[in-house]
Amino acid sequence: MGPLGVTLLLALISLTVALDNGLLKTPPMGWMAWERFRCDTDCANDPENCIREDLFRNMADRLVEDGWKELGYEYVIIDDCWMSRLRDEQGRLQPDPIRFPGGIAKLAKYMHDHGLKLGIYGDMGTYTCMHYPGTTLDKIELDAQTFANWSVDYLKFDGCYSNPVEQMLGYPLMSKALNATGRPIAYSCSWPAYLGGLPPNVNYTLLGDICHLWRNYYDIQDSWDSMQGIVDWYFNNQDDLQPAAGPGRWNDPDMLIIGNFGLSMDQARSQMALWAIMAAPLIMSNDLRKLDNGARAILQNKVAIAINQDSMGIQGRRLLQEKSHIEVFWRPLSKSASALVFLSRRTDMPYRYHTSLAKLNYEAGNYEAYDVFSGSTVKGLNATTEFTVSINPSGVVMWYLYPKQQSKQTERLRYQHNRGSRLTFHKAGPGHRDVL
Numbered sequence: 001m002g003p004l005g006v007t008l009l010l011a012l013i014s015l016t017v018a019l020d021n022g023l024l025k026t027p028p029m030g031w032m033a034w035e036r037f038r039c040d041t042d043c044a045n046d047p048e049n050c051i052r053e054d055l056f057r058n059m060a061d062r063l064v065e066d067g068w069k070e071l072g073y074e075y076v077i078i079d080d081c082w083m084s085r086l087r088d089e090q091g092r093l094q095p096d097p098i099r100f101p102g103g104i105a106k107l108a109k110y111m112h113d114h115g116l117k118l119g120i121y122g123d124m125g126t127y128t129c130m131h132y133p134g135t136t137l138d139k140i141e142l143d144a145q146t147f148a149n150w151s152v153d154y155l156k157f158d159g160c161y162s163n164p165v166e167q168m169l170g171y172p173l174m175s176k177a178l179n180a181t182g183r184p185i186a187y188s189c190s191w192p193a194y195l196g197g198l199p200p201n202v203n204y205t206l207l208g209d210i211c212h213l214w215r216n217y218y219d220i221q222d223s224w225d226s227m228q229g230i231v232d233w234y235f236n237n238q239d240d241l242q243p244a245a246g247p248g249r250w251n252d253p254d255m256l257i258i259g260n261f262g263l264s265m266d267q268a269r270s271q272m273a274l275w276a277i278m279a280a281p282l283i284m285s286n287d288l289r290k291l292d293n294g295a296r297a298i299l300q301n302k303v304a305i306a307i308n309q310d311s312m313g314i315q316g317r318r319l320l321q322e323k324s325h326i327e328v329f330w331r332p333l334s335k336s337a338s339a340l341v342f343l344s345r346r347t348d349m350p351y352r353y354h355t356s357l358a359k360l361n362y363e364a365g366n367y368e369a370y371d372v373f374s375g376s377t378v379k380g381l382n383a384t385t386e387f388t389v390s391i392n393p394s395g396v397v398m399w400y401l402y403p404k405q406q407s408k409q410t411e412r413l414r415y416q417h418n419r420g421s422r423l424t425f426h427k428a429g430p431g432h433r434d435v436l
């Protein structure tokens with residue numbers, strides 16, 4: 001089929017496809033196997049950590065018993081390496097019979113019985129990234145129906161071993177096929193990550209129509225370097241990425257690695273803070289059976305979670321990159337509130353950063369801030385008040401900032417005013433004062 005044929009076919013598909021089924025009005029929260037457990041299939045020698053049904057049941061038990069579920073962490077997501085190397089006699093995907101003896105439907109029931117949801121992994125292509133059976137174009141409907149029959153709630157659809165034309169056809173087709181099953185299934189598309197993540201190769205309008213979330217960039221690894229590389233890429237490209245996000249359509253900078261080996265406590269707070277600013281999925285990949293209290297407190301921070309899950313669903317932006325290697329990030333929130341994150345890229349000592357809200361584009365008015373990780377409140381702020389935050393090397397200070405109400409009258413006026421500025425946000429943004 002020539003390029004014109006592909007374009008026409010795409011036009012037809014996009015007319016009939018919409019995965020607007022009400023799912024993921026806020027970013028998904030949960031747990032995914034990949035970053036921590038990879039493709040460990042050696043259950044004989046490493047039974048605790050290999051990819052098998054017990055691992056997912058163990059994590060589900062932890063989510064329920066250790067307070068995660070009530071905070072919103074609800075998806076348990078299987079990644080690559082769950083499959084048998086062969087499809088069954090009817091051509092259907094099947095789990096590895098030794099490692100998933102109960103089958104996926106039974107595992108899904110386990111999740112549902114515990115108030116959780118099950119996610120699964122497939123790949124638009126000849127093979128998965130780890131060389132298990134892929135979903136070629138002719139298998140898309142069959143695989144969508146198989147997942148739906150198992151009562152799966154979420155599909156991560158990777159893109160190894162396919163070319164851009166197959167991807168251009170396959171990702172919309174899978175969206176349509178999932179919709180046709182009648183089962184609401186959250187759909188995570190790795191498509192943009194295979195196209196460099198940016199327009200014009202990636203059409204974010206189309207992605208928002210067919211997917212609930214998408215991976216734009218490389219996989220996260222268990223290191224601060226990897227995390228910083230991801231943060232840099234997302235905020236360097238915020239003009240393209242930030243407007244793409246909204247309720248039911250999220251950029252996915254990949255899993256939370258908090259609780260593993262690569263991040264210090266300060267760096268872990270930085271990941272939690274920046275993922276909240278980015279309205280990113282909060283999908284942990286760690287060992288919930290062996291989490292220390294520091295990591296647990298960061299991942300269970302209720303205000304950081306509330307900021308991430310804000311109902312307006314507006315992704316935040318980087319406002320400033322200072323010569324001092326301090327960066328400031330901002331996200332508008334409902335009820336005229338906002339979040340600010342002060343990040344230090346320094347490697348010496350806590351840095352005392354002086355600024356005011358006016359320098360960060362805030363309007364005149366009186367404000368109060370809740371310091372998300374210290375729990376203290378900063379009172380008596382107006383836009384011109386100079387203040388100082390002390391930011392640890394590779395750490396953050398994160399504020400939840402809200403207008404301090406003077407009277408019913410000014411409150412109402414400010415509400416109307418902020419509604420106006422919110423409507424202009426997507427068009428203009430705060431960019432006029434950026435020092436980028």
Ligand SMILES: *[C@@H]1O[C@H](CO)[C@@H](O)[C@H](O)[C@H]1NC(C)=O
Pocket residue numbers: 017018019020021022178179180181182183184185
């Ligand atoms: C299928 O798409 C239609 C149209 O967007 C939507 O109303 C419906 O909820 C979707 N159903 C499922 C199961 O995704």
Ligand SMILES: *[C@@H]1O[C@H](CO)[C@@H](O)[C@H](O)[C@H]1NC(C)=O
Pocket residue numbers: 092142145146149
């Ligand atoms: C899904 O379930 C239906 C009803 O039991 C069955 O007819 C169909 O063959 C199943 N499809 C797949 C792909 O498993």
Ligand SMILES: *[C@@H]1O[C@H](CO)[C@@H](O)[C@H](O)[C@H]1NC(C)=O
Pocket residue numbers: 014203204205206209
């Ligand atoms: C992107 O996709 C949308 C929705 O399918 C379509 O209307 C628009 O024309 C596309 N934009 C480009 C530049 O191809």
Ligand SMILES: *[C@@H]1O[C@H](CO)[C@@H](O)[C@H](O)[C@H]1NC(C)=O
Pocket residue numbers: 380381382383384385386
């Ligand atoms: C803002 O607060 C400062 C003290 O932090 C005060 O000196 C100033 O008068 C206040 N400005 C307004 C407009 O309220």
